[in-house]
Amino acid sequence: MKKIFAEFFGTFWLVFGGCGSAVFASQIAPSANGQVGILLLGVSLAFGLTVLTMAYSVGHISGGHFNPAVSFGLMAGGRFSARDLAPYILAQCFGAIAAAGALYMIINGSGGADFSAPGAFATNFYDAPVYFEKSYSMSAAFLTEFLLTAFFLIIIMGATDKYANGKFAGIAIGLALTLIHLISIPITNTSVNPARSLSQAIFVQGNALSQLWLFWAAPISGAVSGGLIYKFLLQKESVISE
Numbered sequence: 001m002k003k004i005f006a007e008f009f010g011t012f013w014l015v016f017g018g019c020g021s022a023v024f025a026s027q028i029a030p031s032a033n034g035q036v037g038i039l040l041l042g043v044s045l046a047f048g049l050t051v052l053t054m055a056y057s058v059g060h061i062s063g064g065h066f067n068p069a070v071s072f073g074l075m076a077g078g079r080f081s082a083r084d085l086a087p088y089i090l091a092q093c094f095g096a097i098a099a100a101g102a103l104y105m106i107i108n109g110s111g112g113a114d115f116s117a118p119g120a121f122a123t124n125f126y127d128a129p130v131y132f133e134k135s136y137s138m139s140a141a142f143l144t145e146f147l148l149t150a151f152f153l154i155i156i157m158g159a160t161d162k163y164a165n166g167k168f169a170g171i172a173i174g175l176a177l178t179l180i181h182l183i184s185i186p187i188t189n190t191s192v193n194p195a196r197s198l199s200q201a202i203f204v205q206g207n208a209l210s211q212l213w214l215f216w217a218a219p220i221s222g223a224v225s226g227g228l229i230y231k232f233l234l235q236k237e238s239v240i241s242e
Contacts, residue, residue, distance in 0.1 A: 003084075004091045006062035010054040011095035014047070014066050015196050019122040020103055021046035022189075023113075044181035047190070052174025059170060067193040068092055068216075073153035073223030077231040079160075089195075096199035104203050115204045123200045123208040124191045124215045131186040138214065141188045145218035146225070148180045149192045153226030154234070163236050191215040192222075 022043045038046070055064045063080070065071045068089045074080035103121075107113045115121050118128035126141035136144070155176040159169040177192075184190045191197045197215035201208035 003062040004087055006058035007065060007088050007091040008095035008098075010058050010062070010064060010066040011092040011195055012099040013054050014050040014193070015096045015099035015199055016102060017050035018043070018047035019100065019196065019200060022122040023103060023107070040182065040185050044178045044185065047181050048174040048176075048178030051177050052170050055170030055173060062088075064170075064173075066092060066095075066195075067219075068195055069149050069193060069219035069223035070153065070156060072220050073149070073227035074157070075227070076224040077153070077157050077227030077235075079157065079227075092195040093198055096195040097202060100199035100203055116206075118207060119189050120208075121200050121204050122189065123204050124189045124197045124211070125207070126188060126211060126214065128207075130189070134186070136187045142214055142218045144184050144187050145191055145215065146222035148184055148190075149219040149222030150226035150229070152176055152180060152192055153223045154230050157227065157230040158234065161235070188215070192219050194219055 021038060025038045026043050027037045027039070051064075051066065054066060058064060063074070065074065065080075065088060071080060071085055071088045071092070075082055075085055100121075107121075113121070117130075118125040119130040126138050127135055129135040156173055158164060159172040160166060180192055181190045184192075194216040197212055201212045
């Protein structure tokens with residue numbers, strides 16, 4: 001149960017901190033002294049910081065997945081038991097939904113918000129010119145989410161390998177998630193985490209829900225591929241001395 005609670009609170013913090021920064025702080029109107037919003041760089045850093053802080057807070061309890069795709073990838077890579085997969089995913093999804101609910105209540109406390117536009121409430125999207133007046137196709141979005149999640153798993157498995165310096169694993173993983181967001185926020189608003197996508201889409205409905213399948217299928221398939229790549233191509237075998 002402690003592992004389940006660790007995954008719940010870790011995923012809650014990821015969604016509340018990451019999506020919260022996107023919803024409340026990313027594009028604040030300029031003040032007299034200049035722009036005070038955190039913009040793309042700030043949101044990317046916020047997502048990385050949520051994982052970094054929770055990795056060191058509760059990672060030693062549950063492994064610090066906070067993401068169904070990571071759980072699938074670690075299972076494929078031989079680092080996680082299949083019997084724990086369903087409880088972890090449920091905890092992650094409930095944690096994400098609880099965080100999105102808290103964000104929704106805060107927005108309503110300020111008079112509510114318009115969720116009609118693509119990307120509203122930090123939802124994921126494709127085929128929508130949200131940033132820079134560019135629209136990326138479904139196939140481009142799928143490839144982006146697939147590749148980034150695959151590399152995320154390679155980084156996670158490498159940083160937490162028994163031959164690596166585990167004290168710095170949380171830093172490497174947090175910075176990896178920051179880089180992932182810097183790359184893909186303009187393309188899909190960055191998922192690489194099905195629970196994070198689900199939680200926001202539930203409150204927005206509409207296209208956010210109809211496109212949700214991609215933000216489950218692409219990250220999970222990418223994570224499984226990354227886990228298998230590390231296990232069979234990169235993982236150092238133990239040397240048994242005679």
